[in-house]
Amino acid sequence: MDDLKLFARNDESLYKLVDTVQRFSDAIQMSFGISKCAKLTIKRGKSVQTGSMPIMSGPEIPELETAGLYRYLGFPEGGGIDHAHSKDVVLSEFKMLSYGFGIVDWTVAEITQFDILVRKMMVTSRSLHPRSAVERLYLPHCLGGRGLSNVEDLYRRRVILLAHHLRTSDDALVKMCHLLDVSLPSRKSVCSRADAYVAALSVDIDLTQATADEIKNLVCDRQKVSRWETLKNKPLHGKFINWCGSNPVDLSRSFRWLCEFLHSESESTIFAIQDQVVRTRVYEAKIMNLSVPTLMCRLCSSHEETIQHLMAGCPMLAPTSYIHRHNLVASVIHWHLCHTFGIGEIANNWYSHQPLPVVENASIKMLWDFDIITVSHIPSNRPDLVVFLKETPEKILLIEVSCPADINVLDKENEKITKYQRLAGEMSRTYCQPAVIIPVVFGVSGVVSNNQKRHLEKIPAFTQLTFANLQKAAILGTVNVLNNINLRVV
Template identity: 30%
Template sequence: MDRKTRKLLTINRGLHPKSDVDRLYLPRKKGGRGLKSVEDVVREEKCSLFHYLAKSKESLLKVVHDSEASRGVNRSRDENVDELASSYWPTKGDLTFESEGFLIAAQDQALNTRAVRQVYSGSANAQCRLCNTQAETVEHLISGCSQLDGTKYKLRHDNVARYIHWCLCGKHSFERVSNWWKHCPDSVIENDSVEILWDFNIFVDHFISARKPDIVVINNEAATISLIDVAVPADKHISAKEEEKLMKYQDLRIELERLWKKKTTMIPIVISSLNVYLLQKTALLGTATTLWKVLQLSGCG
């Protein structure tokens, strides 16, 4: 029954043929698909029965069979990342059936990249079909390919930043469109209490190399400045990227605090390219689009 169910999911593009089968049955809050396995249900009933029998006073009935070991997701993780929050997106159910299946397969490293083909079919060339400098893995395609750096990665980054700007406009009572993806941020918007800068080059008294965070929020009433910069790296680079952003804008933060006499805070928004809320969905869809288009290029096999 479970096999037939998986076959139907694969036929209807809801389950990638090489995706992790075990993960299909993990709860959504743990990053799985939430499907209930008939085999697991039977096993759970057996375990419950054995546990009941183990409480019996008869010595022959005091044997308890351990249930199946907890399943895990084979994905590189950063120990400082909240795994519960990172696995929030499958619980929302707002991705299409096909997109969810494709992204799960990407997280499982199950897509038909050249590196995977070399392992399973002995293909001679595992180099990326775009940059031809590194092995073509899922991780390389979603965040490490130099040929995608100024195009697909930038579009994904800008969409995340655009959503944040759209939310800030709503929070501070600026006029905005009803849908964030139609939002076109102006370089400078302001009202009586708040000024928001978008991709704005800030001029200071002396040379500072990093002077252009994605968003700057100047709150005149609270006498605060928030420097917001977005990054969408691979899972294992999240903490390093956050530290990089904090260090990158440290000089600008100190200089603005000195010049403008307002408490200045750097806020790095670092989102895994394969893993966080509506922001998560925005980044995930950008990742899915990039992977799908690259894998359709000639040489995919």
């Protein structure tokens, strides 16, 4: 710490404090930056001039002018608080936000402008869809949010914690501040505002009994719950979240991709898909109330053009964009196994990997998109990837990949297992080894079921990184689908 603020009753006491600081500074080979130092004397609430402050060695510490301001930790300070100037500094530099909360005379309306400004900047840079759910910006990643801090929430928390400090501190100066605060009008009183914020959050807690950490955690949790409930009650934005909550979906893993440093525009696109605000013909007609020539898909003209249809149900995109996304996910598994068992020359990254139809070494053999010849005719005899593990325990893995609409991930897992059950039994009898079906199913926006972790763990040396790469491949494939349609996301 190299920035200090010393308080004393008079110049003599201040001199002793400065002398102590200088002796300590000399001992640790530090010196005063006189050009950045200033002395201020306040009597009866007004700034007065009493002369500069001498020190043991070096020039004197100059006195601050009567109406002058001093920047301490980047914040302008003087004989009093110039609220208007302090606000201008924060607004222009957009920093030191929380430093003045509860001290500078902010109103909630002014604080809200910070959040609005951030969202406008994100929309301008294509990092946020203008019609996406605002609540999801401020929810944590595990709940499907983007993890941003809400300035209004931060302001309310700081005011509540400041009121707790005023009421519980044993320091004489703080007690004097508390007496002054309770004498102020409710609009300006920190304690009155804190009580109002606590009541609005319906938090049942005594600010004089709980610790600061308990209050902070309780208020944070309540703010998250309040925002989560608001999102769920929205008829359009809440559909995806409500569906995830009412089905066996692994929420934490479904939103694991939010921690993977995707491009902000790609994040914005996935959120727009989940919030169902992409400008399809159905959205323009039924939500925006625009006049459209037809609700049918602009590509296939056989189904209504919804975002679910375009992302996973259009027959015109099936042989091109959907196949590319499917193969991208499957190639992650192929690359992972090649890397694990040291097969041939391996690309440095999964997205540069080009799977070969057949690869083999002493430990493993892999068939990529290969017809399996059986004694009896089996219609479904071409899994995406067949893996023969030659080391103990020997077994065969039938890996089948799919990227359906999010609402179909559960049905698709069961369908893949049922579809290849007969082939697995036939191969088990032929090779005298157990054959295991592994459905790798990721929704178009990364949603996975509660069963997916159990299925993926059957793949040798499977790690969290491999899961993240699989999910990222599905999501980037979906973004590519939308880009190929040339559909207006905004």
